[in-house]
Amino acid sequence: MGVASQLPPEFIVRVDRERCIRCKRCVVNCGFGALDFRNGVVSDDTKCVACQRCTVVCPERAITIEENRLAYKANAYWTPLARKNILKQAETGGMLLTGMGNDNPYPVYWDHLLIDACQVTNPSIDPLREPMELRTYLGRKPDALSFDLATMIGPQIKLDTPIVFAPMSFGSISLNAHLALARAAQAAGTVMNTGEGGLHKDLYSYGDHIIVQVASGRFGVHSAYLNQGVAVEIKIGQGAKPGIGGHLPGEKVPLEISETRMVPQGTDCLSPAPHHDIYSIEDLSQLIYAIKEATGYSKPVSVKIAAVHNVAAIASGIVRAGADILYIDGFRGGTGAAPTIIRDHVGIPIELALAAVDDRLRQEGIRNQASIIVSGGIRHSGDVAKAIALGADAVAIGTAALVAMGCRICQKCYTNNCSWGIATQRPELVKRLDPDEATEHLVNLLRAWSLELKEILGSLGVNAIESLRGSRERLRGVGLDAQTLEILGVKSAGR
Amino acid sequence: MDQVFPRIPSGCAISGMIDRSGGRMTGEAIIASIALMHERSNGLGGGFAGYGIYPDFPEHYAFHLIYDSETARANTEAFLASRFAIDASEPIPTRPVAGILDPPILWRYFLAPKEELVHGKDRPADADDFTLRAVMHINHSIAGAYVASSGKNMGAFKGVGYPEDIGRFYRLETYAGYSWTAHGRFPTNTPGWWGGAHPFTILDWSVVHNGEISSYGINRRYLEMFGYTCDLQTDTEVVAYLFDLLGRRHGLKFQEICLALAAPFWKDIDRMPEPARQKLTAIRMVYGSALLNGPFSIIVGNRRGITGFNDRIKLRPMMAARKGDMVYMASEESAIIEVCSSPDEVWAARGGEPIVAELYDNAARKIARAS
Numbered sequence: 001m002g003v004a005s006q007l008p009p010e011f012i013v014r015v016d017r018e019r020c021i022r023c024k025r026c027v028v029n030c031g032f033g034a035l036d037f038r039n040g041v042v043s044d045d046t047k048c049v050a051c052q053r054c055t056v057v058c059p060e061r062a063i064t065i066e067e068n069r070l071a072y073k074a075n076a077y078w079t080p081l082a083r084k085n086i087l088k089q090a091e092t093g094g095m096l097l098t099g100m101g102n103d104n105p106y107p108v109y110w111d112h113l114l115i116d117a118c119q120v121t122n123p124s125i126d127p128l129r130e131p132m133e134l135r136t137y138l139g140r141k142p143d144a145l146s147f148d149l150a151t152m153i154g155p156q157i158k159l160d161t162p163i164v165f166a167p168m169s170f171g172s173i174s175l176n177a178h179l180a181l182a183r184a185a186q187a188a189g190t191v192m193n194t195g196e197g198g199l200h201k202d203l204y205s206y207g208d209h210i211i212v213q214v215a216s217g218r219f220g221v222h223s224a225y226l227n228q229g230v231a232v233e234i235k236i237g238q239g240a241k242p243g244i245g246g247h248l249p250g251e252k253v254p255l256e257i258s259e260t261r262m263v264p265q266g267t268d269c270l271s272p273a274p275h276h277d278i279y280s281i282e283d284l285s286q287l288i289y290a291i292k293e294a295t296g297y298s299k300p301v302s303v304k305i306a307a308v309h310n311v312a313a314i315a316s317g318i319v320r321a322g323a324d325i326l327y328i329d330g331f332r333g334g335t336g337a338a339p340t341i342i343r344d345h346v347g348i349p350i351e352l353a354l355a356a357v358d359d360r361l362r363q364e365g366i367r368n369q370a371s372i373i374v375s376g377g378i379r380h381s382g383d384v385a386k387a388i389a390l391g392a393d394a395v396a397i398g399t400a401a402l403v404a405m406g407c408r409i410c411q412k413c414y415t416n417n418c419s420w421g422i423a424t425q426r427p428e429l430v431k432r433l434d435p436d437e438a439t440e441h442l443v444n445l446l447r448a449w450s451l452e453l454k455e456i457l458g459s460l461g462v463n464a465i466e467s468l469r470g471s472r473e474r475l476r477g478v479g480l481d482a483q484t485l486e487i488l489g490v491k492s493a494g495r
Numbered sequence: 496m497d498q499v500f501p502r503i504p505s506g507c508a509i510s511g512m513i514d515r516s517g518g519r520m521t522g523e524a525i526i527a528s529i530a531l532m533h534e535r536s537n538g539l540g541g542g543f544a545g546y547g548i549y550p551d552f553p554e555h556y557a558f559h560l561i562y563d564s565e566t567a568r569a570n571t572e573a574f575l576a577s578r579f580a581i582d583a584s585e586p587i588p589t590r591p592v593a594g595i596l597d598p599p600i601l602w603r604y605f606l607a608p609k610e611e612l613v614h615g616k617d618r619p620a621d622a623d624d625f626t627l628r629a630v631m632h633i634n635h636s637i638a639g640a641y642v643a644s645s646g647k648n649m650g651a652f653k654g655v656g657y658p659e660d661i662g663r664f665y666r667l668e669t670y671a672g673y674s675w676t677a678h679g680r681f682p683t684n685t686p687g688w689w690g691g692a693h694p695f696t697i698l699d700w701s702v703v704h705n706g707e708i709s710s711y712g713i714n715r716r717y718l719e720m721f722g723y724t725c726d727l728q729t730d731t732e733v734v735a736y737l738f739d740l741l742g743r744r745h746g747l748k749f750q751e752i753c754l755a756l757a758a759p760f761w762k763d764i765d766r767m768p769e770p771a772r773q774k775l776t777a778i779r780m781v782y783g784s785a786l787l788n789g790p791f792s793i794i795v796g797n798r799r800g801i802t803g804f805n806d807r808i809k810l811r812p813m814m815a816a817r818k819g820d821m822v823y824m825a826s827e828e829s830a831i832i833e834v835c836s837s838p839d840e841v842w843a844a845r846g847g848e849p850i851v852a853e854l855y856d857n858a859a860r861k862i863a864r865a866s
Contacts, residue, residue: 122707122789123810130808131760137780144745145781153777362720368781389712461709461790463808464758466783473712 007087008071009045013054019062026054026063031419031429032412051410053419085340096340099413099423101240101332101377101399104344109351109484110383114493116474118461125463127454133464134450136162136394138231138371139300140324154324155300157211157230159394160189161450162465163384165442166329166375166398167213167235167304169195171248171257171269172336172413173402174430175202177422177438180405182206184442193396194220196235196246196271198260204228211302214291216245217271219261223294231325232291233302234284236275239333239350239376240343242306246271247337252416252425285321292322300324300371307331307353307376308346312360319361319370327396328353330376334399336423337414350376351390355488358391358470381452390488391470404445405438507681507693507705508535508658509813510825511794511801512834513674517858518820519547522667524834525675530659531833532679532826535705538594540680540692541661542653544701544796545672547862549648555582555605556626556698559643559650560633561689562600567639574637578629579606587652592664595656599689603650623698623743630697634726641690641727646699648798648862653678653692661692673854673862674801676794678703691728694796695735698743701796704731705826706811709789717784737785738795753804753849755782760807792844794824798862800853809846816841822852 013034015026020041027035034047035054041063048065055063072080085096118124125132139156165185170178172195179202181192186209193211198220203210212229214221226232237243248257248269258265278284288301302325303318305311315326330350335343354374361367374387375396387395403409406420413423421433457463460474468474476493477485485492510528514520525543549557558575562568575581583605589598606626613625630642644651649672652665658679678693694701708714708730715725715733721744723736734756741752755778764775779786790810794803803824805813814828816838823831828841844850854862 118709122709125808131762133761135761141781144741145777146746153780156780362716365720367720368784461707462788464783464786464788466779466786467710467713467788469713470716470784471710471712473715 005046005091007046007084007091009048009068010071010084011048011050012045012066012068013043013048014064014066015041015043016060016062016064019060021060023059025057025059029053029057029419031417031424031426032415049410049412050408051412051419052408097337097414098340098343098411099335099337100409100411101334102343103411106331106349108377109349109480109488110379110386112478112480113351113386113475113488113490114478115382115385115389115456115460116476117459122461124461125458127451127458130458130463132454132457134161134453135159136465138325138373138393140370141368143368155231155298157191157300157325158189159191161446161453162388162392162394163446163449164190164211164373164394164396165192165401166334166396167193167195167211167233167238168398168402169197169213169248169336170200170260171195171197171252171425173423174421174425174433175200175256176430176433176435177402177405178203179435180433180438180442181401182210183435183439184446185209187439187443188446190446191230193233194229197248197257197269198262199225199228200256200260213304214287215271216273216275217269219263219269219271222262226291226294229299231300231302232295233304233325233327234275234287234291235304236278236284237306237308237329238304238335239306239329239331239347240335241338242308242342242347243273244338244342245273249416254425257425281317281321284318288322302327302373304329306333307348307350309348311348311353312356315357316360316364316366319366323370325373326357326370327373327375328357330374332377333375334402335413350374350387352484352487354387354390354392359489381449381456384449385453385456385468386475388465388469389471389475391472393469400445401442404441405433507703508532508679508826508830509677509703509705509792509794510823510830511674511676511703511796511803512821512823513801513852513854514820515800515822515852515855515858516820517547517673517854517862519671519673520675521669521671522662522675525677526659526662526667528823528825528830528834529662529677529679531830533657533659535681535826536657536679537681538657539655539682540653540678541656541658542651542678542692542694542703543658543662543665543667544644544649544651544676544694544696544703545667545670545674546649546699546796546798547673548650548670549605552583552605553648555607556645556647557650558604558606558645559587559652560602560604561641561643562602563639565600567637568600568602570637571633571640574633575604575606575629578612578625579604579608581606588666588669589664590666592656592660594660595654595664598654598664627698627739628722631722631724635724643690644694644696644701646696646701646798649699649701649796651694651696651701653694654689655692673858674796676701676703676796676801693731695727695729695731697735697739699798700735700738700742702731702735702738702793704734704791704793706791706793706806707789708733708787708791710787713784714787734787734793734795737787738797741782741785742797749799749802749851749853750849751778753802753847753851754778755785756787757804757807757847757849758782758786759847792826799859800851802849802851803844804849805844805846807847809844813844814841815844815850820855822850824850824852
């Protein structure tokens with residue numbers, strides 16, 4: 001951007017000069033180059049993204065970041081964001097990019113759903129005194145068991161808690177972040193997901209807790225990789241950018257990424273919008289079975305799609321095509337980089353998509369043929385419980401996991417400047433993320449949410465997660481219209 | 496049917512008894528047993544199921560119908576006639592009893608499915624499935640008609656009132672069966688209708704239940720996937736259908752069904768020797784949506800016998816006793832002692848562990864031969 005930019009800074013950095021001890025830690029820590037030292041700390045506010053790194057590392061708490069509120073005169077229709085985006089595009093002629101999930105004020109259906117509890121007629125159960133079971137198996141289940149014929153149950157992923165880590169590629173996030181996710185998955189009895197960038201060889205030993213992904217760019221996909229994980233996932237789309245491919249710029253492809261992705265160093269990694277061998281549902285079925293052949297039918301195959309308008313019919317097709325796990329990512333789902341206009345305006349909320357898909361699969365009598373994982377904005381264990389009650393087998397958390405590792409959701413993942421060492425490949429930034437500490441935080445988060453889930457189950461008077469799964473009778477809606485209630489399959493509060 | 500309160504949580508008393516040698520007893524003992532637990536009911540529902548009570552029609556589906564009106568009866572009979580040969584049709588004999596107010600029209604039919612319809616194009620080629628669909632149709636689609644029972648050589652007798660009054664109302668002393676179950680109801684919310692009393696039945700499965708099924712929501716949605724509709728405003732209904740699905744259609748044994756519906760905890764399964772561990776893991780994987788959760792004690796009957804079982808952490812009472820060929824189960828030991836003063840053995844049912852009492856093989860063969 002030239003000097004002639006008309007864009008006012010979004011944030012203002014205030015340094016309390018009396019408290020500042022001139023240690024320059026903030027200057028060193030700013031991944032975006034917004035701070036400099038010229039006889040004291042000075043800021044280039046236009047570069048500040050409010051990632052809060054400087055405020056946290058300052059030993060004197062001398063720095064505060066403020067919103068530049070009057071950069072644009074108030075207008076309820078022409079919001080500051082709308083004007084800023086037009087100015088940017090007028091100056092550059094480019095598509096606007098962003099990171100993380102849709103941050104616009106669309107309805108949040110989770111916040112219109114409330115959970116039931118026991119009173120008198122059935123006793124609630126104290127999870128501190130009684131067993132409370134969260135164990136979940138993901139994968140295809142037969143309609144019925146026949147002991148005489150020794151029904152074969154297909155391969156399953158065993159989870160100690162119905163929460164998995166969402167796919168985030170090595171490339172979009174750092175090796176230390178990937179390592180922390182893998183270690184935490186192992187420690188917490190769940191799984192992480194490679195995303196589309198392959199699996200670094202140092203992480204192969206965590207394979208029992210990793211879902212390996214095959215996306216349209218096929219980066220890092222080879223036989224050993226497919227067989228290293230506990231399941232293989234075909235990524236068709238993601239909630240932040242349905243129908244859009246991916247682009248890892250060459251600057252983010254240093255040696256280790258090039259080796260893992262099997263591309264020359266410094267090359268752009270372009271993931272096509274569609275898989276070029278999948279132009280219809282029968283092509284998907286071929287890829288599913290090609291992967292099953294390549295892995296000796298020893299691993300469940302997952303198919304990940306974005307929640308789009310016709311998601312129920314698509315899901316049905318995917319299950320009938322042979323998928324053992326159906327992964328649906330809602331429009332709040334995160335991304336390392338996406339065109340802002342797509343992220344903010346394409347796709348549908350995961351709550352509605354999940355309800356529609358679960359209903360559809362049940363109507364067709366095939367719900368047991370695939371497990372459902374949902375993601376896209378799961379913020380706390382209340383969201384997890386509601387998702388499971390709507391019909392999910394498990395939820396995936398991406399943004400929440402990143403926040404646990406230190407992310408402040410500044411939404412600048414695509415810049416390679418992440419001051420927290422998460423969404424960056426710059427070695428001096430990557431090393432800031434201590435994998436041991438990040439692992440501990442992730443394990444803590446899963447432990448805390450699992451404890452809360454057990455409290456919720458206990459208050460519902462049930463002691464196994466499968467008694468909540470799909471039990472929409474235990475949910476009520478508040479402030480929802482009749483049709484939304486019908487789609488969600490829940491009654492209004494008071495009924 | 497008013498759908499505003501689709502599920503009625505309730506407390507209750509249950510009792511059951513079986514002569515494993517196939518000897519038949521009148522309904523007097525089961526009335527005496529359930530009557531002793533009067534305090535556990537509140538007069539808003541009582542009922543009985545008897546097995547082996549229709550030796551003259553052993554191979555007919557015995558339909559007990561509850562009608563709100565003659566119109567409902569006419570509509571139902573027209574429907575039944577279109578699908579079954581009606582080999583007998585009569586009012587269910589009753590006597591006036593103080594405390595039984597305003598009874599509905601009670602009728603029974605002995606039905607044989609029309610062969611050409613059972614095996615017709617696009618029809619389930621199974622008489623049981625054919626009959627089950629007919630029951631679902633009546634309960635779901637014919638206003639004011641409700642099937643109280645539909646099994647062979649068995650019947651359910653139920654209504655609004657204390658169970659001992661219901662038993663005398665239905666003249667149960669005039670029937671003789673090799674097994675009986677009974678229920679006294681303490682509903683916490685009720686539209687007070689006769690169809691809402693226990694037992695709940697489908698084909699020859701009957702269920703009496705004390706407690707609440709907190710997993711009702713998913714149990715119901717699971718059953719809907721297999722063509723069962725839950726219209727009866729109670730959680731107990733799902734238990735009967737789950738037994739039918741797992742027992743009759745999936746071919747699981749009594750013991751295995753109970754292991755699915757009140758499954759052991761993972762912590763116990765993980766310590767089991769093979770192949771038990773593998774089997775239980777498979778049951779929980781496949782039948783997770785059938786797991787019954789919440790406080791309950793249940794007695795399930797079918798032509799082979801009765802099974803009593805509790806929820807996994809035993810939040811409802813259940814005692815059992817044996818005397819010779821007789822096996823008894825009830826909410827309270829006193830209800831057993833009332834009809835069997837010196838049992839050989841008395842024990843408390845353990846959480847999640849079924850007590851299965853079936854006819855001896857030779858008795859079952861004899862009963863089957865007689866038909």
